[in-house]
Amino acid sequence: MFHRPPALLFDLDGTLVDTAPDLAAATDHVLEAFGRPPVGLAQVRQMVGDGALALIRRGFAASGPPADDETMAAGHRLFLAYYGDNVANTSRPFPGVVDTLEKLRTAGHAMAVCTNKPHRLSVMLLEQLDLLRFFGAVVGGDSLAMRKPDPGHVTGTLAALGDRAGDGAVMVGDSMNDVAAARGAGI
16 A cells, blocks of 8 residues: 655744744835834744734834724735835745755645745745745645634645645644644544
8 A cells, every 4th residue: 555745834034934034024115114013033923923004003013003904905015016126136945945855745734824924925925935846735835725823724725735734744834823733633
């Protein structure tokens, strides 16, 4: 009987790639555009984890009074435009990531990215860092009707990869959203 290695799903930001410096630059760009002081890298590292809109909301709260809905929407558009133009200026894979992905691919693991980052930005980042070649699927936060921590994001990523959950799929991530989504999906 032939046994395939389990499929591996990876979160992107904070797991494969240290994106905090570019996220901080985009956040500070938005804040400065609205006359706010920058919050900087150290604070942004504590704010990331629930998507760009939450990051911007936290940035506004840390730099003055909370922003209204109109300001938040404009800030979100500005963030996405700036970040899209600067997605990999200083973002880098964590030490050992490339070697590990090479070994996992050689061992026969099917691999996918399961992230709440928008799909277009995820693919851009992976391409610019020469990581896209490792993954059979990239499922972003806007690829499906749900996002992590919803387990549907994990099962949808498995389906995009060829639905190998029966082979003992594994989710690799760095947040409670990753843990909740994986547990909810039964992996």
